[in-house]
Amino acid sequence: MEVSGLILLLPLAASILMVTFPVARFQFGGLALSVTLAAFLLTWVVDPGSLQANWLQSGNFNLPLLFSIHDLRLIRLIIGISGLVQFYSLFYLSSSANHRSYFSLLCFFTFAMLGLATSTHLLVTFVFWELVGYTSYRLIGFDTTTSSTSAALKALLINKVGDVCFLIGILMLASTGLLSTSNLAPGSAGTLPLLLIFVGVVAKSAQAPLFPWLTAAMAGPTPVSALLHSATMVAAGVLVLLRLVPLLNDTVSTVISFTGGVTLLVGGLLAIFSYDIKRILAYSTISQLGLMVLAIGAGAHASGYLHLQTHAIFKAGLFLCAGVFIHHGVISGHANPNDIRNFSNPNGWLKWSWVILSGSLVGLPLTAGFISKEAILHDVMTFSASLSLFVWVSIPLTALYVGRVSYFLVTKKTESYPLHPLLLPALLLSLVSVMWFVAAITTEAPTAWVSIVISQTLVIAGLFAGFRLARISFAEKSWHTNLGLDGLYDKKMPQLATAWGRAGIAVDRQIIDRLVHAWAYITVLFAHLTSWFDRAIVDLTLVGGSAWVVRFTGQLVRVPMSGKVQGYLLWALFSLFLFLVLWLLL
Amino acid sequence: MSPVLLYLSFLLFALGVLVVLTKRNAIVVLLGIELILSAAILNAVHFNQQFPDRMDGQLFALFIIVIAVCEAVVGMSIIIRVYRYYHTAVPDQINELNER
Numbered sequence: 001m002e003v004s005g006l007i008l009l010l011p012l013a014a015s016i017l018m019v020t021f022p023v024a025r026f027q028f029g030g031l032a033l034s035v036t037l038a039a040f041l042l043t044w045v046v047d048p049g050s051l052q053a054n055w056l057q058s059g060n061f062n063l064p065l066l067f068s069i070h071d072l073r074l075i076r077l078i079i080g081i082s083g084l085v086q087f088y089s090l091f092y093l094s095s096s097a098n099h100r101s102y103f104s105l106l107c108f109f110t111f112a113m114l115g116l117a118t119s120t121h122l123l124v125t126f127v128f129w130e131l132v133g134y135t136s137y138r139l140i141g142f143d144t145t146t147s148s149t150s151a152a153l154k155a156l157l158i159n160k161v162g163d164v165c166f167l168i169g170i171l172m173l174a175s176t177g178l179l180s181t182s183n184l185a186p187g188s189a190g191t192l193p194l195l196l197i198f199v200g201v202v203a204k205s206a207q208a209p210l211f212p213w214l215t216a217a218m219a220g221p222t223p224v225s226a227l228l229h230s231a232t233m234v235a236a237g238v239l240v241l242l243r244l245v246p247l248l249n250d251t252v253s254t255v256i257s258f259t260g261g262v263t264l265l266v267g268g269l270l271a272i273f274s275y276d277i278k279r280i281l282a283y284s285t286i287s288q289l290g291l292m293v294l295a296i297g298a299g300a301h302a303s304g305y306l307h308l309q310t311h312a313i314f315k316a317g318l319f320l321c322a323g324v325f326i327h328h329g330v331i332s333g334h335a336n337p338n339d340i341r342n343f344s345n346p347n348g349w350l351k352w353s354w355v356i357l358s359g360s361l362v363g364l365p366l367t368a369g370f371i372s373k374e375a376i377l378h379d380v381m382t383f384s385a386s387l388s389l390f391v392w393v394s395i396p397l398t399a400l401y402v403g404r405v406s407y408f409l410v411t412k413k414t415e416s417y418p419l420h421p422l423l424l425p426a427l428l429l430s431l432v433s434v435m436w437f438v439a440a441i442t443t444e445a446p447t448a449w450v451s452i453v454i455s456q457t458l459v460i461a462g463l464f465a466g467f468r469l470a471r472i473s474f475a476e477k478s479w480h481t482n483l484g485l486d487g488l489y490d491k492k493m494p495q496l497a498t499a500w501g502r503a504g505i506a507v508d509r510q511i512i513d514r515l516v517h518a519w520a521y522i523t524v525l526f527a528h529l530t531s532w533f534d535r536a537i538v539d540l541t542l543v544g545g546s547a548w549v550v551r552f553t554g555q556l557v558r559v560p561m562s563g564k565v566q567g568y569l570l571w572a573l574f575s576l577f578l579f580l581v582l583w584l585l586l
Numbered sequence: 587m588s589p590v591l592l593y594l595s596f597l598l599f600a601l602g603v604l605v606v607l608t609k610r611n612a613i614v615v616l617l618g619i620e621l622i623l624s625a626a627i628l629n630a631v632h633f634n635q636q637f638p639d640r641m642d643g644q645l646f647a648l649f650i651i652v653i654a655v656c657e658a659v660v661g662m663s664i665i666i667r668v669y670r671y672y673h674t675a676v677p678d679q680i681n682e683l684n685e686r
Binding site: 562564566569 | 678
């Protein structure tokens with residue numbers, strides 16, 4: 001094992017350590033944070049390389065544990081955001097919460113996500129995929145209230161639909177021997193396995209129509225939402241999709257880009273109508289993931305990947321900011337601390353980091369979002385003009401809901417509370433966002449000035465429209481939450497399942513049972529036949545007959561053997577006489 | 587050579603066999619055997635008359651008489667043993683040779 005393997009194993013070891021050994025309360029977070037920091041520092045030390053170990057070997061079948069530690073930037077992102085979220089959680093979690101399982105799960109999530117991001121064998125990827133899903137399930141239901149438990153269950157079940165399809169797709173790919181993603185030949189897989197894998201991606205990355213679990217997942221603690229449900233875990237689907245880019249054919253690409261496009265617009269649209277900050281951010285995440293998927297489907301996978309990374313930074317930051325607002329609201333004693341209308345601004349730094357991060361979300365200059373969004377816009381326009389329509393519509397749409405939310409957050413009077421440690425991660429992330437822009441703009445100056453100018457105009461217009469829109473209050477309608485898909489998943493699906501079960505029972509009773517009865521009848525009939533044959537032919541004729549023959553012969557033979565001495569004598573004399581006659585005759 | 591003695595001997599043998607085969611008392615059966623023996627003696631004596639210079643038949647007759655006596659004694663004692671053992675001397679009832 002090389003040193004780079006330690007990056008993977010350190011969080012796992014910490015997680016197991018926390019579950020196994022009980023230590024004092026604050027040390028859980030400290031342990032998690034120090035381990036994550038160590039892993040983060042390791043990424044600057046190790047050389048990029050591959051890890052390989054044999055997991056299973058049976059005959060010709062070989063299941064290798066293949067990890068590629070090449071993309072250190074992604075690894076640093078995952079570990080870095082995990083570390084910031086752990087730091088944030090130290091101050092965010094109430095002291096009564098179960099720190100042990102919380103930080104253990106966070107470390108375990110870091111391990112699983114790193115494994116998912118680095119494994120280059122699809123079966124191994126699937127293992128980590130499931131581990132990530134499980135950790136998400138545990139963390140959504142962390143509060144163990146009824147609503148969060150049902151949200152966790154919902155996330156698990158909807159993801160499971162995708163997982164099953166994903167697994168079937170992998171197994172279909174396995175029959176063509178395409179499991180190792182490091183050397184994929186272009187276009188060598190069929191359409192169906194890729195579509196099945198894409199269903200898995202749709203569920204995991206919250207694409208239409210399987211996105212309602214993500215808004216439900218906001219029942220988890222806010223740092224968890226920042227880590228799992230915006231920055232990293234939901235990116236898992238996009239990561240897997242990126243691995244399979246060489247295999248994509250036209251049909252699959254079209255399906256992918258249209259799914260992404262629809263998700264992009266639906267997410268943006270729904271974000272306009274909500275007052276719950278976490279829900280707005282969830283819709284925004286859905287929308288941005290749709291943008292990435294659209295970019296990959298359209299062939300702009302490099303810029304899609306770039307947006308995955310920048311989105312991780314600014315969305316995690318936005319969630320951490322929202323967490324501060326909510327935390328402040330909880331302390332101030334608001335009944336509904338998630339409602340943006342109730343927000344009050346505790347600190348000027350928070351306002352600025354929110355401005356920078358939301359600027360990154362809409363793609364304003366001086367932020368990382370500008371780089372990736374303009375790259376996607378440019379690439380998609382290059383590859384397919386019709387698909388770029390989705391992106392063009394999404395730009396003012398995003399600006400619209402961002403402007404609306406920002407109006408509530410930024411225009412509030414700033415109370416001058418001291419700088420709280422909770423603010424640090426968000427400030428750091430906005431700093432990273434700006435630095436990213438500076439680093440990217442100095443290496444490669446933008447060239448597509450026309451699209452930049454038009455898109456920036458649209459953004460500004462959208463933001464101003466959003467400010468206006470914020471003053472209009474409207475009642476929430478049923479389709480505002482998840483397009484009413486919740487009714488489909490919560491009511492119709494169980495009804496469908498029940499109906500399916502009833503149909504199964506009916507088939508069971510009407511067809512299977514009758515078949516079984518008919519079969520039983522035939523069997524009994526045959527048994528009667530056999531029994532008759534047994535009694536009449538075998539018993540009576542064969543066995544009885546031979547017994548009768550033997551008995552008859554026995555009785556015949558027994559006659560002279562009467563046991564009477566005189567009888568024997570008579571026979572002796574008779575025989576003597578017989579021999580005498582014979583002797584005389586011959 | 588008159589065949590009268592031969593007829594008598596045949597008669598005696600036949601009667602003896604009849605007695606042996608039919609009588610229900612073991613002692614009478616013994617008597618039947620004596621009859622058969624006497625028929626044999628008669629034959630021996632009779633056929634010896636064809637060879638006047640020889641005494642074999644006469645002598646044999648004497649031996650047979652002696653043996654018959656012995657046989658009668660042994661037979662009687664056997665019958666007594668049998669009677670004591672089976673509490674009967676009827677041959678029909680002593681059928682241990684039969685399996686049943």
